[in-house]
Each structure stands twice: as structure tokens, then as C-alpha cells.
Amino acid sequence: MLTGGGDCPGLNAVIRAVGRRSFSHGHEVLGIRAGWKGLVEGLIQPLGPREISGILPRGGTIIGTSRTNPFKTNSVDRVLANFREASLDALVAIGGEDTLGVAARLYREQDFPVVGVPKTIDNDLAATDYTFGFDTAVTIATEAIDRLHTTAESHNRVMVVEVMGRHTGWIAVMSGIAGGADVILIPEQPITVEQACSEIRRRHERGLDFSIVVVSEGYELTYDSGERRLVGEQARETDQFGHVKLGGVGGELAREIEARTGFETRVTVLGHVQRGGSPTPRDRVLATRYGLKAADLVDEGRFGRMAALHGDDIVDVSLDEATATLKTVPPAWYEVAKAFFG
Numbered sequence: 001m002l003t004g005g006g007d008c009p010g011l012n013a014v015i016r017a018v019g020r021r022s023f024s025h026g027h028e029v030l031g032i033r034a035g036w037k038g039l040v041e042g043l044i045q046p047l048g049p050r051e052i053s054g055i056l057p058r059g060g061t062i063i064g065t066s067r068t069n070p071f072k073t074n075s076v077d078r079v080l081a082n083f084r085e086a087s088l089d090a091l092v093a094i095g096g097e098d099t100l101g102v103a104a105r106l107y108r109e110q111d112f113p114v115v116g117v118p119k120t121i122d123n124d125l126a127a128t129d130y131t132f133g134f135d136t137a138v139t140i141a142t143e144a145i146d147r148l149h150t151t152a153e154s155h156n157r158v159m160v161v162e163v164m165g166r167h168t169g170w171i172a173v174m175s176g177i178a179g180g181a182d183v184i185l186i187p188e189q190p191i192t193v194e195q196a197c198s199e200i201r202r203r204h205e206r207g208l209d210f211s212i213v214v215v216s217e218g219y220e221l222t223y224d225s226g227e228r229r230l231v232g233e234q235a236r237e238t239d240q241f242g243h244v245k246l247g248g249v250g251g252e253l254a255r256e257i258e259a260r261t262g263f264e265t266r267v268t269v270l271g272h273v274q275r276g277g278s279p280t281p282r283d284r285v286l287a288t289r290y291g292l293k294a295a296d297l298v299d300e301g302r303f304g305r306m307a308a309l310h311g312d313d314i315v316d317v318s319l320d321e322a323t324a325t326l327k328t329v330p331p332a333w334y335e336v337a338k339a340f341f342g
Contacts (some may be wrong), residue, residue: 001047001092003061004035004099008119008133009279010287012055012062014094018117019052030088035095036102037068039079044086045051051056056284059277067294069102080110089113090298095129096120097323100306104319107304115297116306116319117290122272123170127322128308132287137164137274138174144270145179145212152210158257158265160198164274165216169329171274173337176214183341185215185253189224189334190310193253197260199342204263213257219249221256289314 169186
């Protein structure tokens with residue numbers, strides 16, 4: 001198995017579950033180091049009972065990860081050759097849209113024996129209700145918002161909290177609702193900077209001299225004039241999946257708010273803190289259930305599939321379906337958040 005993309009709380013829980021169930025099926029388990037890079041370079045290690053013991057509560061991934069894309073580095077042939085040379089029968093790919101996109105393409109074009117497990121703190125995979133890692137990220141962001149309330153109120157400040165979310169605002173919306181944010185800005189439902197400032201002024205007019213603003217890192221600064229600006233795009237730095245390296249929208253938004261309202265404004269960027277540490281109980285259980293399902297799919301020879309959560313049930317869906325579109329925040333969810341703006 002391999003873990004690709006950004007690290008995420010719950011990865012080790014999946015590794016443990018895949019291993020334990022696979023052992024019971026009579027299979028040997030190997031770990032591919034550093035995501036798809038490990039299959040490109042032949043970085044493979046045994047994963048026996050001793051290696052996976054005690055890892056359930058640990059953050060990160062014991063087999064490492066990377067954002068390598070073999071289709072972008074013209075190394076698909078090396079992936080296939082190293083897979084054959086190691087005498088592997090199947091692969092469990094644990095990752096998000098990009099990692100599973102590679103898996104789906106390998107299955108579709110090479111009949112590669114792979115199954116997937118949905119991992120992303122952004123919760124943006126369309127074929128599953130929730131991805132593991134998301135609950136932990138929301139919990140961390142909510143705790144930060146709770147703590148910022150007290151300092152915002154003490155100093156009569158506007159506090160801008162930048163959370164992760166490249167294309168979708170699930171973390172911002174969920175943590176913002178849970179933490180009592182006064183304005184939430186996300187990529188899917190962009191209110192303008194002027195509208196955000198209006199909500200803050202309205203709150204201050206009611207005698208509440210502090211505000212909490214939550215913004216997704218992928219929010220484009222949007223203005224009443226129609227101008228839209230994605231902070232970080234100017235650098236044009238991208239990873240191997242072609243993603244622009246984001247960051248900085250919180251600081252830019254804070255400057256805009258202070259300049260337009262006159263209210264003292266500060267910014268907190270949570271960044272990789274949202275990815276780190278031990279997974280929540282919910283993520284441990286979800287990741288474990290996903291891992292068991294993935295191991296069963298391998299044992300049954302049902303490749304090109306991904307474990308998914310539908311309601312309370314763990315089911316399987318095609319990798320193509322899982323990676324076809326992003327699951328964005330629908331208007332109804334954003335309306336819940338907007339009910340508490342200002």
C-alpha cells in the first residue's frame with residue numbers, strides 16, 4: 001500500500017486496518033515509501049504485525065508520502081516495472097483527488113490492480129459522504145477559533161482565521177459554524193470584500209466590538225467591481241499535480257478589512273497545524289472501516305474500486321466516479337453559516 005499527497009490524521013489507522021485484515025486473508029503486506037515516488041524508485045518495505053502495532057493513534061504516515069505524479073514525470077513504465085519486479089499482486093492507494101486520480105488512470109489504461117481509500121482533510125471527494133482526516137482538521141480549526149474569541153473580545157479586534165481549503169470551503173464552513181464565526185469566505189460561494197466589511201460594521205453597530213472572520217486559503221479576493229484576485233497565484237509556483245502554492249489570503253483580507261472599516265485587525269494562519277497530531281475518535285473509526293473494506297476488495301479481486309461512506313454504510317464505488325468531480329459546499333450549507341453573519 002502507499003499513502004500519497006498531504007499527510008493526514010488517520011493514515012496510520014488505515015495502514016493498520018489493511019494490514020490486520022490482509023493477514024487474516026493470508027496475504028503478505030508491503031509498504032511503498034513516499035507515495036507514488038516509491039513505485040517510481042522501488043522504495044518498498046515489509047509491513048508485518050510488529051511494524052503496524054501501536055500506530056492507530058499516531059498522526060502522519062509511517063510509510064511517508066509525496067506529491068509525485070508518475071504521469072507528469074514520464075515514469076509510468078518504471079511504476080509498472082517495479083510493481084512486477086517486487087512480485088506484487090495488488091496495490092491499496094490511500095489519498096485524495098490527485099493520488100486516486102493516478103490510480104484511476106493506471107487502472108483504466110493499464111488494467112493495474114489497485115483499490116483506493118479516500119483521504120483528504122478538505123472533504124472534497126464526490127463519491128463519499130466524508131473523508132477521514134476532515135473531522136480532525138475541523139476540530140483543530142474550531143478549537144483555534146474558540147481561543148481567538150477571547151483575545152478578540154479582550155482587545156476589540158477583528159480576527160481573521162485562514163484555514164485550509166484549496167477549491168472547497170468545507171473546513172471553513174464547518175469550523176466557522178461550530179466556532180461561531182461572524183463572516184465566512186469560501187471559494188464556492190464568494191461574497192465580496194465589501195460585503196464582508198458591511199457584515200462586520202453591522203455587528204459593531206449592535207455594540208459587539210469584535211468579530212471572527214474565517215477564510216479558506218483558496219478564496220479569491222472578490223470585489224463589488226467584479227475584480228477577483230487569487231493570492232499566491234502571482235508566483236506561479238506549482239507542485240507536480242499542477243497546483244498553485246497558495247497562502248496569504250488571510251493577511252491580505254485582514255489588511256483590506258482594517259483599511260475599509262478602521263477596526264484593528266489581526267490574522268492567524270493555521271496552516272499545517274490542521275494536518276498534524278493524533279486523529280479524532282471519529283477519524284480513527286472511519287479510517288479503520290475504510291482500511292478493512294479496501295483489504296476485502298483486494299482479496300475479492302475487485303480492482304478499480306474505492307471504499308466510500310454512504311450514510312452509515314461503508315460501500316465501494318469506482319475510482320473514476322470518485323475522481324470525476326470535486327464535492328463542493330452547496331448553497332444550503334452556506335445558508336446555514338450566513339444565518340449567523342454580522
